[in-house]
Amino acid sequence: MxxxxxxxxxxxxxxxxxxxxxxxxxxxxxxxxxxxxxxxxxxxxxxxxxxxxxxxxxxxxxxxxxxxxxxxxxxxxxxxxxxxxxxxxxxxxxxxxxxxxxxxxxxxxxxxxxxxxxxxxxxxxxxxxxxxxxxxxxxxxxxxxxxxxxxxxxxxxxxxxxxxxxxxxxxxxxxxxxxSNETAGEHFTPREVIRLIVDLLLVNDAQALTGKGIIRQVYDPACGTGGMLALTEEGMKDLNPDVRVELFGQELNGESFGICKSDMLVTGHDPENIAFGNTLTHDAHKGRKFHYMLSNPPYGVDWKKYQEPIKAEAETKGTDGRFGAGLPRISDGQLLFLQHMISKMRDDEAGSRIGIVMNGSPLFTGGAGSGESEIRRWMLEKDWVEAIVALPTDLFYNTGIQTYVWLLTNRKRKERRGRVQLIDASGEQFWKPMRKNLGSKRREIRDDARETIARIFHEMANGGGPWAEVSKIFDTTDFGYREIKVERPLRLNFQACVERIERLKLAKPFMKLDPAEQDDVLNVVTNRLSDALFKDRPTFEVALAKALKGAGVKIGAPVKKVILAALSERDETAAICRDGDGNPEPDPELRDYELVPLKEDWRAYVAREVAPFLPDAWVDEAYRDDADRGVGRVGYEINFNRYFYRYHPPRALAEIDAELKTLEVDIAGLLNEVAG
Missing domain, CATH: 1.20.1260 (Ferritin)
Structure with a gap:
């Protein structure tokens, strides 16, 4: 531009x-x-x-x-x-x-x-x-x-x-x-970011768009004033002036909708293709499929006020609806928009391509089994994700946060099948500072850098050559893991000391007893069990039963349970507590979860990473995934920092000392001015 x-x-x-x-x-x-x-x-x-x-x-x-x-x-x-x-x-x-x-x-x-x-x-x-x-x-x-x-x-x-x-x-x-103090998610996409998304969507389609009689439909479910639609058409016309581009969109904000629809009217497009309303609750283009879809949906914005129809669609229609893969947390609806766009991918040979810009939350928010993780799992297991590009910070007008462009398609080329390309385009070589800030926008992507990013994607650069540090390709399963539950045995000692007896007095089942019954129980544990320390639960239970019988006191199971709980404390030197079948009881406070790479057998992982350090630990094999029924719950996350971490050594101590001494002199001078 x-x-x-x-x-x-x-x-x-x-x-x-x-x-x-x-x-x-x-x-x-x-x-x-x-x-x-x-x-x-x-x-x-x-x-x-x-x-x-x-x-x-x-x-x-x-x-x-x-x-x-x-x-x-x-x-x-x-x-x-x-x-x-x-x-x-x-x-x-x-x-x-x-x-x-x-x-x-x-x-x-x-x-x-x-x-x-x-x-x-x-x-x-x-x-x-x-x-x-x-x-x-x-x-x-x-x-x-x-x-x-x-x-x-x-x-x-x-x-x-x-x-x-x-x-x-x-x-x-x-x-x-x-x-008007609009929220950070309600902002407009800078034109250079839109052009980058368009370049990435079209860079592999030049041949498919060549020739006469080519018709393509483009859709933006949160179209704003129509900038993404207009620049996509411009990019396609640059490749083929004869291509017929039909633009579709939907927008919730009345003013933005009015501007977009007016623009469609004066540029010769069908204004009825631009709909007004909430895309997530009312799909104005229901049943339609599109060749290209791109969007910058609001992020960091909750969907609580219109959650009912979304949850109803997810429950009643399941995978036949738009939100069958899962629902993200109520505070962020970005992945709802992405699922909506996926539901509009064409089933024919032409297929569809999607470009959507989101913040970092959809990459890693939510653990195994959560709505976000299940949505990521669905997309990756369906092999729709082609690439994710990390953009520089400070690109947008109302927020300086890190953003990412996701590229999805249901017609991957053979060499991309089962693989995902990550491109870190956040470095200084991809942006330049603006001469004058526009709100929070302090940087912009250079035209030559935009072309470079598109070329890196097109050529599938993978950890080699001049772009070794910014482009890497992974198998889709590299982002998956199994969350296994690791248990350790419960070890308790028992003692009727003052502190523990005070805990017993505050227990609800004990407090529900009549005062006389309370006195009877307290007399037993205080006078008959004394301060003896028991490191084995069965031995203590025998001693307790003997003491109660000797005093002629009878108690129910709830009271016995609180006595055991109040008079016990964890003790690594105590014997293991076991259930009726003789199996070790797990200690909830020592419970841990290990994330095992999906490509690795969990048994081998435990033998290498857990058993040498915790020989008494075991895996709860009843904790299984709802989908594949394997041990552990399957989760997916994409952590850019893990794959593109760059070590920055700390400054030398001498440099820090020199800076501190300079600051001390400056502070002393300021204090002298105040005192003077």
């Missing part, structure tokens, strides 16, 4: 942002976007449609009587040409409205907006709720000032490209989200 386009977008954003000064006092800062964004869209549409205004009005006059809405739309679209699927049948334009009496401005704008084709009119009325904002502006007597500023803004396509408009919207929405 050329710097000129980016700079143009920034200049426009600064100009538009200044208009917000007019709103100050009458609108809260968090409400600025509700005025500014629809006005930008309206002005852009006005600039696009102004040259064809006469042709549309003439076409409207020639429409046959009783014509249906669909035919009417197609005839008026044809009058505009250029694939634009929006029209306005009013004689008004921003220029003509400006030339009229300012007192008529509110009515003129309402008439202008309601004269748009249905799709655009609905966006302004239902999603932007723009008529409400116009009323507030009019009542505050600032509508003319705001309109006048936008009327002076040149947003003609020949002056401002679609790409520059995309940057403009992103910059504005970033600013509005910052002053």
């Amino acid at each position: 050329d710097d000129k386009t980016i700079q143009q977008a920034k200049t426009l954003a600064n100009f538009v942002w200044q208009i917000a000064d007019i709103l100050r006092g009458d609108f809260k800062q968090s409400e600025y976007g509700k005025v500014i964004l629809p006005f930008v869209v309206l002005r852009r549409l006005d600039c696009i449609l102004e040259p064809s205004k006469g042709a549309v009005l003439r076409a409207q006059l020639s429409l046959p009587q009783g014509i249906d809405e669909q035919t009417r739309d197609m005839m008026l679209f044809g009058a505009i040409g250029g694939g634009i699927r929006v029209y306005n049948t009013s004689k008004l334009t921003f220029a003509s409205i400006k030339a009229q009496n300012p007192a008529q401005l509110h009515d003129n704008l309402i008439a202008y907006i309601t004269s748009f084709s249905t799709s655009v009119k609905d966006v302004f009325l239902d999603k932007f709720l723009f008529t409400d904002q116009l009323k507030r502006l009019s009542e505050a007597a600032i509508l003319w000032k705001v309109f006048e500023q936008f009327a002076a803004l040149d947003l003609k396509p020949q002056s401002v490209s679609t790409l520059a408009m995309g940057y403009l919207f992103e910059d504005l929405i970033r600013r509005f989200s910052e002053i």
